[in-house]
Amino acid sequence: MNRLKNLLAIFSAFFLLTQIAAAEQPNFITVASTTSTANSGLFKYLLPKFTDKTDIEVRVVAVGTGQAVRLARKGDADVLFVHHRPSEDKFVADGFGEKRYDVMYNDFVIIGPKEDPAKIKGCKSPTEALSAVKAAGLPFASRGDDSGTNKRELAIWKAAGVGKDALTGEWYRATGSGMGATLNIAASMGAYTLSDRGTWISFKNKADLAILCEGHASLFNPYGVIAVSSKKFPHVKEDLANKFVNWLVSPEGQKLIGEYKVNGQQLFTPNAK
Secondary structure (H helix, E strand, O other), X not given: OHHHHHHHHHHHHXXXXXXXXXXXXXOEEEEEEEHHHHHOOHHHHHHHHHHHHHOOEEEEEEEOHHHHHHHHHOOOOOEEEEOOHHHHHHHHHOXXXXXEEEEEEEEEEEEEEOOOOOOOOOOOOHHHHHHHHHHOXXXXXXXXOOXXXXXXXXXXXXXOOOOHHHOOOOOEEEOOOOHHHHHHHHHHHOOEEEEEHHHXXXXXXXXXXXXXXXXXXXXXXXXXEEEEOOOOOOOOOHHHHHHHHHHXXXXXXXXXXXXXXXXXXXXOEEOOO
C-alpha cells in the first residue's frame, strides 16, 4: 500500500511539474515570410497588436519568398506569408496548406539614378524599361535570391525576350541579398533595380535613386497568407496559426494594415475578401 501511495505521489508531482512547465512555455507561432514585410516595418507595427489581443507571440523568419516556401514545405513554420501567387497556389494544391487568403497588395517599381541614362522615366511598360537598361549596358542590381521580387524581375526579363542565361556580365549584378541590401548596392553603384514599393518607401539611403517606372499591371504585387497543414505536419500549431490568419483578414487586422504609413505614405492596401 505504501509503495502504491509513493508511486501515486511521484506521478502527481511529475504531472504537476509538467503542467507548470507547459504554463511557462509562451504560446507562439513561427511565420515564414518575406524580407519586404520585415524591411517595410509592417511586422514591427502589426505583430505586437496581435500579441496584445491574443497572448500569442509571432516569431518571423524573414527571407526571400522561395526560401520561405521551402521552410514551410519542410514543416519549419506554422504560417506562410509571401507574395508569389503561383508558389502559394502550388503550396495549397500539394496539400501543405488548406487555403490561401488574400491579405494586402502594393506594387513593384523600377528604381534607377535620377539622371536616368537609360531614358526609361515614364516608361510604357517594364519590359521596355529593362530592355533599354540592357541595351545600354547600364548596371542592374538583382536580388538574385529566388524571392518574390526576384521571380517577378525574371518574369519581366522573360517577357522582354531576355532569358536567365543572358543575365550575366559586368552590367548585371545578382546580390543574393534582401531588398534593403540590394537597394544599398544599387545606390552605391548608380544601378537600376526592381523593388517592392513598401521597402522603397521605408528605405532611408535613397541617395541619387528615384522611381522611374511604375503603375503597369504587370507590377501588381499581392500578398497571401496560408496556415500550414497539421495533416501534413502534426507538430505545427495549426489552431494558433489560424487565429493569426483569421485576425489578419478580419476587419480589425485589415484596418490596421491600411493605416500603416511611413512618411505619410500608405505602404499596403488591404484586400481580404
